[in-house]
Amino acid sequence: MPDTFFSQINPPQRLLMGPGPANVHPRILRTMAADVLGQFDPEMTDYMNQTMALYRQVFMTRNRQTLLVNGTARAGIEAALVSLVEPGSKILILNAGRFGLLLSEIAARIGADIRTIDLEWGEVATPDMIEKALIEHRPQIFACVHGDTSTTMVQPLDGIGELCRKYSVLSYADATATLGGMAVSTDAWGIDIVTGGLQKCMGGPPGSAPVTISDRAADHIFSRRHVEQGLRTDTTADGTRPRIASNYLDLAMIMDYWSEKRLNHHTESTTMLYAAREAARIMLEEGLPERFSRHRAASRAVCAGLRALGLRLFGQDAHRMPNVTGVWIPEGISGDAVRQRMREDFEIEIGTAFGPLAGRIWRIGAMGFNAQKAKVLQTIGALETVLAAEGFTLPRGAGVDAALTAWSAQA
């Protein structure tokens, strides 16, 4: 075979302990090798309905409209915003990291009137701060990021949906990085739209974005419905509000496709649907409390291990994500040299950082299938060896010992 055709896919068995993607659960990998189905075959639409039921449990919600957007997590974020936000709509965005900035970027392209609560990277907002901003700006929409991997902090969302309803505001949260790793309590929070991804704590591959939509948000989105000309029949009706700016990411059309109407839109990405469905099944079999507890144990172990190596953690313990930990790169040590040795000598990937934290912190993840005792211990042990080789003085063996103890400690 000519060289220009290259050889078959044969990736190294690398341990992905960065901010995601993480290694995919082997059951999900195997599921993706299953034959595809026609998009309106009854078995396919059954799988779609089952996937909706599974993700209601994952998102801890009764929202009928719980489905997949066919793209990476970012596609889910844009689908939520472009479907909610009209040109000129006022949106209040909680901006506390790179993915908060992304919300503004997307809203700006929609032509929204953007107001922000701006925090230092590493800070979170209190309900009071949010309420004050809601009163000051009187937005139609409030948007925030639940766990922002750029800062490794979690924004508490208890009571935020209620606050938004008090001021007649539709609410959105990006839970890409937390879904499957800690409680994403859609209904308890009262957040109208929550979106996620597979490639973080769900233990799946990037490429599918689970989304859940409250009835009142769905009503708002359907008021912007515009049925494609090639599909119009007497039973399809357009809404009265401005058309959604994207066709591909139009949640009105996507909800119609996932409904009994099965109104054709895209051709559902069968393989990614299989992956999403299997990821949810694995999560529910494990049990939500058990899964969240496993992520907390991994986080405790990572934090304790890093501290025992003499490293300083980034951000506030009280708001730390349970699946990715920021750690300051010590004075005189090259962050990239460490990452390269980790990859080349140990086949372990840890993460770099963005924006104001670029070159200043590493981000070490233990999420989904990788939130395992052995993988955390391997990572801390490898980091010890690498840091020592790079000239950092540390107590040999202390990191792994501390991580092992912390894993089994009570949370």
Add this chain to the structure above:
Amino acid sequence: MPDTFFSQINPPQRLLMGPGPANVHPRILRTMAADVLGQFDPEMTDYMNQTMALYRQVFMTRNRQTLLVNGTARAGIEAALVSLVEPGSKILILNAGRFGLLLSEIAARIGADIRTIDLEWGEVATPDMIEKALIEHRPQIFACVHGDTSTTMVQPLDGIGELCRKYSVLSYADATATLGGMAVSTDAWGIDIVTGGLQKCMGGPPGSAPVTISDRAADHIFSRRHVEQGLRTDTTADGTRPRIASNYLDLAMIMDYWSEKRLNHHTESTTMLYAAREAARIMLEEGLPERFSRHRAASRAVCAGLRALGLRLFGQDAHRMPNVTGVWIPEGISGDAVRQRMREDFEIEIGTAFGPLAGRIWRIGAMGFNAQKAKVLQTIGALETVLAAEGFTLPRGAGVDAALTAWSAQA
């Protein structure tokens, strides 16, 4: 395990002989079970570069900017249009089927000034018609569909790129349904942007959209570049023209992500990249002329088989797609009853139709991995039995005989 978790994915081994998706090549299915990589790991970026090189051969182009959009084929279409077309830009659209209408739907949401060449479903445009419309409307962009599965016709594109350049028009063609099944001669046509999908003649799953972009189209798109705030550095520069309306489908950002800069955008859908790469490798190993010839043989066999059963084909022989064939549903026969029997008794899916052809034609595909002699013969044989059972009078055995003879005939 509770019932609410459902059972593992276990699709029937159904033969998908509709307008797509078709059955996926087993090598592609197996490739998708490979472990994922970190998005900036050197092996991952190597795979991305190799995928670019492979798709240059698939698209028959030297375009440096040849890459994947992470979504179904429709995401590729919207990425091309939203990146090319500014609000108020004049776009001329060739409207001759459902996917021509889709181009208008997308352009309308962008706020374009839309002009159309409107044809009956089943007709194609001549270069003269296109030139007249270019002169009349003086658009900035011309957009058309190469093979529209809704009509099963191919729009000839020889000379169209040259015509567009003559009038300083950027050109776009949607080759979702033809890529991998017949020549998509990007450079010979001189079309600026061509997009495809995997789930038709490429023999892959839905969920990835290969796209190729000429240098002049890339220059235009970069003139609309807007780098995300969280990623700005001194070396990144914004363009001067209006920002692209979508972030997720912004080809300027996607080109930057696939370039040496590796500017972070989405997290590349690793598994779908593996699938796209393997689909291209399989195509190139077979050889483009051999692959196109195989699709023509399948088309001859389908057409001859259907005619020998006493059925009448839809549309013009001269412009028939070589991978999907429209056929009139005979008087007194229920199209849906036939499709149901095909599926239930033979595990074969054939396609229904949209818009003015809904309920009037079936669409029978033989594409990608399914453009095989045995699969065509099985389909024609099954259709004979089903039609007879539904009361249609036909010469028993004639269809399969004719298909077998036609497969081996000279084109």
